[in-house]
Amino acid sequence: MGLTKSEIFTEKQNKLAQMMKALAHPARIAIIQHLVKTQACICGDLVEELGLAQATISQHLKELKNAGLIQGTIDGTSVCYCISPKAWNQYKVAFDAFFVSFDNKDSCC
Amino acid sequence: MGLTKSEIFTEKQNKLAQMMKALAHPARIAIIQHLVKTQACICGDLVEELGLAQATISQHLKELKNAGLIQGTIDGTSVCYCISPKAWNQYKVAFDAFFVSFDNKDSCC
DNA sequence: TCATACTATCGTAATATTGCGATATAATAG
């Protein structure tokens, strides 16, 4: 086992879970926050900002890129990453919709 | 390795990542959505709703409980789970704050 | 008390994630 049974869930449920997963690591949260803060695109000084090895940062960047959250363009010998506004908005909308669905003031048990 | 280096991140980053992780599985999304839909507290008919074994559902419920998102009270021979409104609101606020932090219309690269 | 129904936990197998050193790849500078 150890394999998520995604076939028994809806497309939306799988997608939302995958979005959450993309952000379910402090390094990726930190990367996003850094990209947000330094509006300008930032490349591999993330390696210095966070205390992780270059290979590890690169791997996290790849996951964020796969999730669509960031995009990178080659800038000389380095790569310039920044947040993808379109995907960001999709995430925002999806998360909002999820959290808006429940608005009870008091628990029932 | 395989051990997240949480000590190099801020408290907030770790917490937010953990919140995301709690929802980073379609089964847990489905459980929450089911609890939202059937306002009333629902117990182990989740096993029938989703197509997972009872032990698996129980495990996911435990994780959601650890995350604070749901609470369960014993109701006769079964357990009645429901969403914890307080935690739900904390999640909503935390996620909102995260997604509000960036609001650029166009990417810079 | 004893059987029944429901849930939690244990143990285990399969797979995924995290982190990093080593190495490959790509672009620039000299």
Added chain:
DNA sequence: CTATTATATCGCAATATTACGATAGTATGA
């Protein structure tokens, strides 16, 4: 062309997650 710099990928080890059968625990009803 060669050296340098920056990033990506490979391969591995350690750990985490997912799923489930088996079993233990707990409350109800006969």
